[in-house]
Amino acid sequence: MLSDVDIEKQIESKKIHPDTGIAIEPFEKKYLTPVGYDLRVGQRGFSWNNKLEVEIERNGRIEIAPRDTVVIETLESISLSREVGATIHAMATRVTSQGLSHISTTVDPGWTGKLLISCHNYRDSPVELRFGDSLCTICFFRVESQAKGSVGRPPDRDDIWQQLREKANQEKQRQAQETQYEKDRERRERQTRLFWMASFAVVALAIGIFTSLINPVIGASLAAVIGGISPFVVEILKAK
The missing domain is CATH 2.70.40.10 (Deoxyuridine triphosphatase (dUTPase))
Known part of the structure; x- marks a missing residue:
């Protein structure tokens, strides 16, 4: 030594x-x-x-x-x-x-x-x-x-630094892919919620119109019930 x-x-x-x-x-x-x-x-x-x-x-x-x-x-x-x-x-x-x-x-x-x-x-x-x-x-x-x-x-171990940079780039790409996947998932869930909200509105409207043609009194009562529960249904669909 x-x-x-x-x-x-x-x-x-x-x-x-x-x-x-x-x-x-x-x-x-x-x-x-x-x-x-x-x-x-x-x-x-x-x-x-x-x-x-x-x-x-x-x-x-x-x-x-x-x-x-x-x-x-x-x-x-x-x-x-x-x-x-x-x-x-x-x-x-x-x-x-x-x-x-x-x-x-x-x-x-x-x-x-x-x-x-x-x-x-x-x-x-x-x-x-x-x-x-x-x-x-x-x-x-x-x-x-x-x-x-x-x-x-190689001097200064540039080969190792190149490997480290490649790993860093791979990690960044993976994180970007995960971020994009999460955004796509949220977009699909939002579209699904909007679909069910629209479907509920259409069905409720159709039921109300059909019932009103048969019996206006029952139709009015049904419309009031649907109007009352609609906000709760919408909130449930938003929460999903």
């Missing part, structure tokens, strides 16, 4: 010999720890509950709702030589005092790009992370033999 002194030496080595060492951009010494470097909240995130991409830098923050899992892009871009690998760990303050999930992932030797960090909020209240806040700690290790395998993944 590389100490803070080792990390600074590796950074200087990378500047002189690009095939060696470590690069951290942007680098600020105050985020250097005795055994690593604190990575910060970057420009964008993604909420799994909302299936929505969040512009953290523009909003100044990202709010993690209760029981939500978010993916956060780091502010820093990391570049590792074939002689250095890394692991990413949760910060105690994020886990113990804020109720966020543990973080455990690896960074392959030869990696270049930003990193994607997944966090789950176990609390019953939202947790707010601001743009540039410390998020997690990356620890570096010098491998015994230079790695030969290819990382095989």
